[in-house]
Amino acid sequence: MSGRLFVVATPIGNLDDLSPRALETLREVKVIACEDTRHTRVLLDKFGVATSTVSLPAFAEGQRAGAILDRLLNGDDVALVTDAGTPAISDPGEKLVSEAVAAGVTVVPIPGPAAxxxxxxxxxxxxxxxxxxxxxxxxxxxxxxxxxxxxxxxxxxxxxxxxxxxxxxxxxxxxxxxxxxxxxxxxxxxxxxxxxxxxxxxxxxxxxxxxxxxxxxxxxEGRTGDTRWSEGEVKSAIERGLAEGERLKSLTTELSKRSGWPAQELYRIGLSLKTTGSHS
Known part of the structure; x- marks a missing residue:
């Protein structure tokens, strides 16, 4: 019978935010897969957790996930943690979780902090x-x-x-x-x-x-009902684009898609900005 993979959220700053359930899980599993074992050891030492750790950094997750999956399939319960927050959410762990699910391993979320x-x-x-x-x-x-x-x-x-x-x-x-x-x-x-x-x-x-x-x-903030930019916003966007070396015609064509202003009007404003000496 395979072990279980526990996806354990850990504090994003204040170590006291570790939940009792997360702490119990970290104590009871066979091994903890960490983004950085040195970073996680600080948390484990604070709470007196002696569970062994293995490294699963983002840059090597593809190479190391297989060995952890083998341990799961051989019956070991494994906790997955990252340096802070919830694993697999813009953090290492997505590949391991995917492979565990595909292999029929039970994946258990232990929710908690997320930035x-x-x-x-x-x-x-x-x-x-x-x-x-x-x-x-x-x-x-x-x-x-x-x-x-x-x-x-x-x-x-x-x-x-x-x-x-x-x-x-x-x-x-x-x-x-x-x-x-x-x-x-x-x-x-x-x-x-x-x-x-x-x-x-x-x-x-x-x-x-x-x-x-x-x-x-x-x-x-998401898009609101008013999709037309103010004239000040339009001028600022044109000035930024010109300062970055964009060609006026292509810049105003692109801005027209976002600003609610016709490209021809934006082009006229851009020419006026150039004429007044804002950009050469």
Whole structure:
């Protein structure tokens, strides 16, 4: 008889958020599969858990999942954890869970902390429906394609971002989505927890040159009934595009799809901006 795979959510900052059920599971399984054994050992030592661990980092999950699956099929109960939050949600574990399900192994969720839910619950934006993007692709063309795919959704958009990329990502979101309401949630459940709320343009200014520390969740308001950008938003988007070296004709054609403005009118505004010396 095969063992069971327990998908165990662990704290995203405050170690006291570990649930009693999660703690009991970590003590009773045969082995714990960790994103980083050294990181998880800090948690285990705090609660006196002596269970052995094996490493399952994101970069090697494909190579190492098979050995863990073999242990499950040989009858070992295994707990799956990541450095913080719920495994397999923009974190290692998705492949192992998929392979376990395919092999007929019982997979048991042990729910708990998740940064996306913490941010949504305290962010102040609509939570009835939301769309989780994970991390945007590093290639800007791919990131633009992903944002374009969801820009018409009325659901709140949620994404993770690294501190060093936050400023660039906020600029891209403002350019493509307009000046929507947004929230930057940082260091959730930790000592320096911070939720900054405001229009995207304000957040772009705040984080343009800021040194940001800690993990970041970004929430963006979904599309509202008013889909036409203001003239200020249009000018800002054109100026940003021209500054990045885009050709005016292709830029205004693309912006017309998102702004609610005719491409011809956008082109006229772009020419006016060039004439006044904003861009050569």
């Amino acid at each position: 996306i839910i913490a941010a949504l619950s305290a962010g102040g934006l609509p939570t009835g429906r939301f769309h989780f993007l994970g991390f945007l692709p590093r290639q800007q063309s791919e990131a633009r394609a992903m944002i374009d795919e969801v820009r018409q959704l009325s659901a709140t958009l949620v994404l993770y971002e690294s501190p060093r990329r936050l400023g660039d990502t906020l600029r891209l979101l403002a350019e493509m989505l307009g000046n929507r309401r947004a929230v930057v949630a940082r260091e959730l459940t930790k000592l320096h927890e911070e939720l900054v709320r405001g229009p995207l343009d304000d957040l772009v200014s705040r984080y343009a040159d800021a040194e940001v520390l800690g993990e970041v969740v970004v929430l963006i």
